[in-house]
Amino acid sequence: MTLSLALLALVPLLPLAAAQSPVWGQCGGIGWTGPTTCAAGSTCTVSNAYYSQCLPSSTAPTTTVTSTQTSTAPSSTPPAAGSGLNTLAKSIGKLYFGTATDNNELSDTAYRAILNNNAMFGQITPANSMKWDATEPSQGVFTFTNGDTIANLAKTNGQLLRGHNCVWYNQLPSWVSGGKFTTAQLTSIIQNHCGTLVGHFKGQTYAWDVVNEPFNDDGSWRADVFYNTLNTQYVTIAFNAARAADPAAKLYINDYNIEQAGAKATAMQNLIRSLKSAGTPIDGVGLQCHFIVGQVPSTLKSNIQTFASLGVEVALTELDIRMTLPSSTTSLNQQKTDYQTVVSACASVSGCIGITLWDFTDKYSWVPNTFSGQGAACPWDSNLVQKPAYSGIAAAL
Ligand code: G3I
Numbered sequence: 001m002t003l004s005l006a007l008l009a010l011v012p013l014l015p016l017a018a019a020q021s022p023v024w025g026q027c028g029g030i031g032w033t034g035p036t037t038c039a040a041g042s043t044c045t046v047s048n049a050y051y052s053q054c055l056p057s058s059t060a061p062t063t064t065v066t067s068t069q070t071s072t073a074p075s076s077t078p079p080a081a082g083s084g085l086n087t088l089a090k091s092i093g094k095l096y097f098g099t100a101t102d103n104n105e106l107s108d109t110a111y112r113a114i115l116n117n118n119a120m121f122g123q124i125t126p127a128n129s130m131k132w133d134a135t136e137p138s139q140g141v142f143t144f145t146n147g148d149t150i151a152n153l154a155k156t157n158g159q160l161l162r163g164h165n166c167v168w169y170n171q172l173p174s175w176v177s178g179g180k181f182t183t184a185q186l187t188s189i190i191q192n193h194c195g196t197l198v199g200h201f202k203g204q205t206y207a208w209d210v211v212n213e214p215f216n217d218d219g220s221w222r223a224d225v226f227y228n229t230l231n232t233q234y235v236t237i238a239f240n241a242a243r244a245a246d247p248a249a250k251l252y253i254n255d256y257n258i259e260q261a262g263a264k265a266t267a268m269q270n271l272i273r274s275l276k277s278a279g280t281p282i283d284g285v286g287l288q289c290h291f292i293v294g295q296v297p298s299t300l301k302s303n304i305q306t307f308a309s310l311g312v313e314v315a316l317t318e319l320d321i322r323m324t325l326p327s328s329t330t331s332l333n334q335q336k337t338d339y340q341t342v343v344s345a346c347a348s349v350s351g352c353i354g355i356t357l358w359d360f361t362d363k364y365s366w367v368p369n370t371f372s373g374q375g376a377a378c379p380w381d382s383n384l385v386q387k388p389a390y391s392g393i394a395a396a397l
Contacts, residue, residue: 084119085390088397089355092347095206096160097397098123098356100318103146105364106153110384114360116157123160123206125317125356126150127366130163130201131171136193139175144200151204162317162356163201165209165254166194167238169224177225186229191241199245207250209286209317210242211235217257219267235271236280243281254286254317260297261306272310285310286317289342290358293323293331296338301345308351316346318358321389322367322377332376336392339379343396 020035028036028044038044079087089097099121105111114120128134129146136142154161167190169177181189198208214222214235221227226234235253242251253272258265268285275282285307297303307314321338323331346352359365361380368375379389 084117085393085397086122087119088394090122092397093350094347094352094354094397096122096354096356097393098125098160098162098354099360100125100127100164100356100358101150101153102127102359102364103129103149105359106149108363111361111363114380114384116153118158121157121159121360123162123354123356124150124154124157125162125164127164127359128171130197131165131168132176132193133171133173135197137173139189140192142196142200147201151201155204160206161201161204162315163198163205163208163249165212166197166242167210167226167234168212169222169226170213172225179225181225181229183230186226186234187237190226190230190234190237194238194241195245197245198242198249202246203248205246205249207252207284207315208242208246209254210238210251210282211253213255214253214271215255215258215264215267217264219263232271235275236278239275239280239282250283250313251281252284252286252313252315252317253282254288256288256290256318258285259287259289259291259300259303261299261303265303265306269306269310272307272312276311282312284313284315284353286315288318288358289316289320290318291321291338291342293321293335293338296321296341300342301348304345304349304352308349312351314346314349314352316342316352316355319355320358320365320367320377322371322374325368325373325375327376332388335376336388338392339389340392340396343393347396 020037020039036044079091083091085097089095097120099115101115101124103126105115115124126147129150134146135144151161153159176189179186194210198205198210211234214227216222221232230237239251242249253268255264255268258268272282272285287304287307291297304314319339319342321335321342323335343355346355357378360378361382361384362376362378363380363382363384365375365377367377376387379387379393381387
């Protein structure tokens with residue numbers, strides 16, 4: 001048979017193939033509106049309530065249309081490197097590969113084209129629009145317009161959403177940070193803020209960073225309005241309010257400089273142990289992963305394992321790897337190695353469920369505004385061109 005005849009013979013099968021997910025593709029989960037059956041040789045397997053995936057199997061499910069086999073890659077073949085980071089991450093059993101984004105970036109058409117591709121990013125996090133100053137600028141007055149934009153974008157794109165965040169010392173409106181409250185007053189303020197915020201997005205978020213950055217680098221508690229008024233109890237108050245508002249959302253605590261073994265990681269591990277033993281509804285820990293080129297901690301993988309062994313999900317929530325500017329071939333190659341090291345560490349620990357870049361392009365990175373003379377921290381450059389770091393990530397997946 002000539003090639004053109006062979007292709008013609010496949011034409012009647014195409015509608016059937018389109019009604020199924022390919023091997024490694026998504027086939028179910030909350031919010032999923034695509035195919036729910038899998039290509040021949042794979043089985044729709046529930047990863048969690050939000051995500052079911054067509055995993056290779058020796059026995060195809062009864063709903064599989066075996067005639068599509070001719071147009072499907074061999075079931076044991078993983079996706080090609082060009083498939084997109086999220087597709088690659090799912091192929092090794094991760095829930096998502098994602099990125100932060102921000103409302104003011106969405107008017108950039110070229111940026112949005114990459115962001116919206118759910119083969120590249122299966123999860124997004126709003127960098128600012130769900131924070132306290134953005135959502136409750138005056139007491140009891142809630143604004144969700146920008147947060148809704150990001151939540152709707154995730155839904156349209158078929159991407160998971162991480163809510164960020166409920167309680168944090170930073171980006172607080174002055175009525176909170178400068179307030180003088182009794183314990184009862186601040187308890188009620190936290191309950192109202194977390195409950196209203198998480199409740200507004202109920203059913204739309206995979207996870208929430210309920211408490212963000214509670215520790216100083218030496219492992220002591222950060223002396224913010226929450227700790228100064230309520231001691232450590234504010235954490236439990238926030239988690240309980242979030243769980244009551246959306247029982248299906250995974251509730252995380254999130255921090256930086258807990259990626260390596262040391263006082264701060266130990267403090268976080270001790271807190272997670274005590275929260276779990278007290279019955280506080282905590283499901284996960286976020287390791288932010290704001291790293292410096294050439295300084296990825298050597299204990300990253302073992303530390304991820306230590307967190308996972310506490311019985312919580314682990315996610316790398318804000319990954320970027322900055323360097324001194326201007327970048328050079330040497331620093332960009334080292335950055336590639338570093339991204340590969342970080343992603344490999346998550347890849348090799350089953351309890352590490354996903355990775356989020358703290359935006360994917362240098363065009364919108366927070367780094368140059370905070371660290372003078374530093375930048376180039378993302379896998380795409382400021383012209384939205386993939387850097388060597390991109391292939392480092394792909395290689396790890
Ligand atoms: O919205 C105002 C705008 O009206 C004003 O004209 C402009 C002038 O500076 O500022 C704008 O606000 C900025 C805001 O980002 C939105 O762009 C703030 O100045 C700026 O400080 C703020 O930075 C954010 C930073 O958190 C604040 O701490 C970054 O975008 C955001 O990426 C960053 O994210 C944090 C995570 O939430 C927690 N972990 C660390 C991470 C990096 O700092």
